[in-house]
Amino acid sequence: MIKPLVRPRRKDPLKRTRLPLSPQRVRSRTAHGLTAAAAEGRFALQVCLDCNTVIYPPRDACPSCLSARLPFRDVPRGGRLIAETTVQTSTEQYFRERTPWRVGTVKLDAGPVVVAHLHGDAVEGERVRLELKLDKSGSAVAMALPEKDTENMADDPHLREMICDPKFRRVLITDGRTTVGQAMAKAFSDAGASIVFVGLANPWKPFPGMESLRTIERVEIVPLDVTDTESVTELAEQNGGRIDIVLNTAEHIRAGGVVDRHGLTIAREEIDVRYLGLLRLAQAFGPILRFRGADGVNSAAAFVNLLSVHALMNWPAYGGYSATEAACLSAAQCMRAELRPGGVKVVNVFFGPLDIEWFQTVPPPKVTPAALANAVVRALQHGLEDVFVGDVAEDIRQRLAVNPKALERELAS
Amino acid sequence: MTVDLMSFARAVANGDIRVIDLTQTLSQEFPTIVLPPELGQCAPFRMEEVSRYDERGPAWYWNNISLGEHTGTHFDAPIHWISGKDLPNNAVDTINVAQFIAPAAVIDCSKECAADSDFALTIPFVEQWEARHGKIEPRSWVLLRTDWSKQTYTDFAGLRDDGAHTPGPEPAVVKWFVEQRDVHGFGTETIGTDFGQGQHLNPPYPAHFYMHGKGRFGLQCLTNLDLLPPKGAVIIAAPLKIKQGSGSPLRVLALVAGGHG
Numbered sequence: 186m187i188k189p190l191v192r193p194r195r196k197d198p199l200k201r202t203r204l205p206l207s208p209q210r211v212r213s214r215t216a217h218g219l220t221a222a223a224a225e226g227r228f229a230l231q232v233c234l235d236c237n238t239v240i241y242p243p244r245d246a247c248p249s250c251l252s253a254r255l256p257f258r259d260v261p262r263g264g265r266l267i268a269e270t271t272v273q274t275s276t277e278q279y280f281r282e283r284t285p286w287r288v289g290t291v292k293l294d295a296g297p298v299v300v301a302h303l304h305g306d307a308v309e310g311e312r313v314r315l316e317l318k319l320d321k322s323g324s325a326v327a328m329a330l331p332e333k334d335t336e337n338m339a340d341d342p343h344l345r346e347m348i349c350d351p352k353f354r355r356v357l358i359t360d361g362r363t364t365v366g367q368a369m370a371k372a373f374s375d376a377g378a379s380i381v382f383v384g385l386a387n388p389w390k391p392f393p394g395m396e397s398l399r400t401i402e403r404v405e406i407v408p409l410d411v412t413d414t415e416s417v418t419e420l421a422e423q424n425g426g427r428i429d430i431v432l433n434t435a436e437h438i439r440a441g442g443v444v445d446r447h448g449l450t451i452a453r454e455e456i457d458v459r460y461l462g463l464l465r466l467a468q469a470f471g472p473i474l475r476f477r478g479a480d481g482v483n484s485a486a487a488f489v490n491l492l493s494v495h496a497l498m499n500w501p502a503y504g505g506y507s508a509t510e511a512a513c514l515s516a517a518q519c520m521r522a523e524l525r526p527g528g529v530k531v532v533n534v535f536f537g538p539l540d541i542e543w544f545q546t547v548p549p550p551k552v553t554p555a556a557l558a559n560a561v562v563r564a565l566q567h568g569l570e571d572v573f574v575g576d577v578a579e580d581i582r583q584r585l586a587v588n589p590k591a592l593e594r595e596l597a598s
Numbered sequence: 599m600t601v602d603l604m605s606f607a608r609a610v611a612n613g614d615i616r617v618i619d620l621t622q623t624l625s626q627e628f629p630t631i632v633l634p635p636e637l638g639q640c641a642p643f644r645m646e647e648v649s650r651y652d653e654r655g656p657a658w659y660w661n662n663i664s665l666g667e668h669t670g671t672h673f674d675a676p677i678h679w680i681s682g683k684d685l686p687n688n689a690v691d692t693i694n695v696a697q698f699i700a701p702a703a704v705i706d707c708s709k710e711c712a713a714d715s716d717f718a719l720t721i722p723f724v725e726q727w728e729a730r731h732g733k734i735e736p737r738s739w740v741l742l743r744t745d746w747s748k749q750t751y752t753d754f755a756g757l758r759d760d761g762a763h764t765p766g767p768e769p770a771v772v773k774w775f776v777e778q779r780d781v782h783g784f785g786t787e788t789i790g791t792d793f794g795q796g797q798h799l800n801p802p803y804p805a806h807f808y809m810h811g812k813g814r815f816g817l818q819c820l821t822n823l824d825l826l827p828p829k830g831a832v833i834i835a836a837p838l839k840i841k842q843g844s845g846s847p848l849r850v851l852a853l854v855a856g857g858h859g
Contacts, residue, residue, distance in 0.1 A: 387629070388751070388752070389629055389750070389751035389752040389754065389755045389757070390629075390632065390755065390757055391757055391758075391759075410626070412642075412644065413626040413642075413644060414644075414645070414646055414647075415626055415645065416626065439636070448638070450638045450639070451638070453641075454639065
């Protein structure tokens with residue numbers, strides 16, 4: 186059984202901050218099929234279309250029939266841990282700092298044998314479930330977990346390296362004025378975050394939920410306006426060193442297309458709040474997050490973007506909004522590359538229409554703020570990078586994968 | 599009449615004429631007027647550093663700023679309102695520049711506003727003021743001293759669940775100012791020249807409707823009105839020369855003879 190994580194003591198301010206290191210990150214193009222699965226929390230291996238062999242490690246030709254038709258498919262993740270060993274030292278700097286480190290061989294029910302990192306509760310000879318995780322370098326690795334959940338499971342130090350568990354971490358929710366921001370504050374408090382900073386712009390402007398927001402345990406309201414560079418910079422200067430997860434809840438949702446809108450005032454606002462707001466947060470908090478990627482139990486862990494799924498394909502009824510979300514997605518991809526040296530994940534959470542005022546006229550299914558918040562917490566607890574929340578988001582993801590052109594036409598009708 | 603501008607300049611320099619700044623600092627935090635969120639909004643003041651003696655500009659510091667025509671302490675031109683849209687020379691770039699200098703009558707209702715954030719300025723209230731200080735001179739600014747500029751931002755904006763609550767003039771008194779007193783314009787410390795609840799009046803937003811309909815001006819978000827005498831101050835309020843601008847943030851100065859307040 187894993188020893189429960191204890192809330193880390195306050196850091197000695199005179200202590201040097203250890204710099205983040207990365208495990209080996211080189212993967213073949215084919216092997217990034219595993220990265221894609223790990224990013225979404227799926228367990229996918231190559232399956233030969235000609236002879237049905239399940240293949241690991243990734244290859245360009247089937248080892249049993251030489252076919253080149255080897256797409257990644259979700260396969261059962263169960264197996265047995267047939268052998269284990271403990272690495273006591275390593276030539277890799279990253280592992281050298283973290284030894285002893287257990288690894289083992291897992292015989293999958295689906296066929297192949299996989300060398301995997303081992304969770305502390307994975308026992309030799311017993312059944313395990315294999316997961317694909319993104320390690321600190323952002324690359325997919327296999328990790329064997331006990332078949333059934335065990336107590337304090339998420340507190341395993343090796344697993345915690347692969348995930349961004351909010352427990353004992355300090356999170357910044359950038360806008361507490363929205364129902365989504367308030368649901369996030371509640372969900373992160375419930376998930377054991379040690380401080381939930383909640384940004385508030387224009388404190389002279391009252392809003393529904395203000396009182397209940399203040400009563401959520403461990404919530405600290407901080408002045409923050411993502412449209413004001415000085416405000417963002419000041420908060421990062423004051424509190425950047427003790428914020429481990431940044432979750433951008435600033436939203437700007439208005440209907441209307443690109444042709445069928447009158448003037449640019451709304452477009453400028455949405456770009457200012459969403460795209461430039463993201464850039465301000467990235468510039469203010471990115472460097473300190475990256476620097477603190479290995480700063481103990483509550484190291485910097487993640488930057489979370491909430492993105493409309495229509496960032497992936499424009500929805501003309503909300504066309505201007507979709508275009509801005511697409512810009513945010515592009516910036517988030519850049520941030521991933523820039524924050525990866527610190528082992529900080531950029532988590533993109535795609536959602537369909539939300540059950541909020543700005544989607545009043547949109548028919549269901551809609552995602553409630555609480556459901557979105559739970560999905561974000563779960564994504565961090567599992568170390569995911571790309572998350573699709575709700576039926577509309579999942580539907581768009583699937584249709585996009587099959588036929589983007591058809592989706593473009595369908596969203597226009 | 600000969601005018602001695604040099605003695606005017608000397609009086610300013612030696613303090614016989616005091617220059618009082620009636621302007622709020624343009625800052626990111628200062629409240630901007632709030633409209634329903636689906637309508638177009640006035641941009642708040644924002645500033646992006648271009649360089650600060652660094653690699654973006656080695657020896658110099660400067661900023662790019664963005665703001666609306668009605669952000670911070672600002673001037674309203676007649677073209678701002680539908681009632682003034684067809685008047686000649688109704689935009690900030692075409693108003694006769696001589697109109698940017700005018701005397702002021704300062705009506706103190708700060709006590710009444712402290713007791714009632716929906717305080718309504720009425721004709722009888724102004725008549726009582728005139729009984730003490732004399733009739734408002736033609737082409738004077740009427741400045742409403744409410745001490746609103748001394749409030750916290752929360753009270754300044756006065757937002758409640760039914761909208762903003764800030765003092766303002768009743769429709770009848772604005773019409774009377776324009777028609778009976780030929781005033782130059784109407785200036786306030788609050789976020790607009792009208793009540794916070796001005797949309798419920800007839801006509802809605804009467805200060806805007808009547809003032810701009812007769813080619814008169816507005817000033818809002820003023821401060822330091824408590825330093826002005828009831829009569830005798832001269833206001834310098836020159837908006838930026840924005841092409842067909844409906845208004846403009848500006849520096850508002852008051853000239854006050856040395857002995858006063």
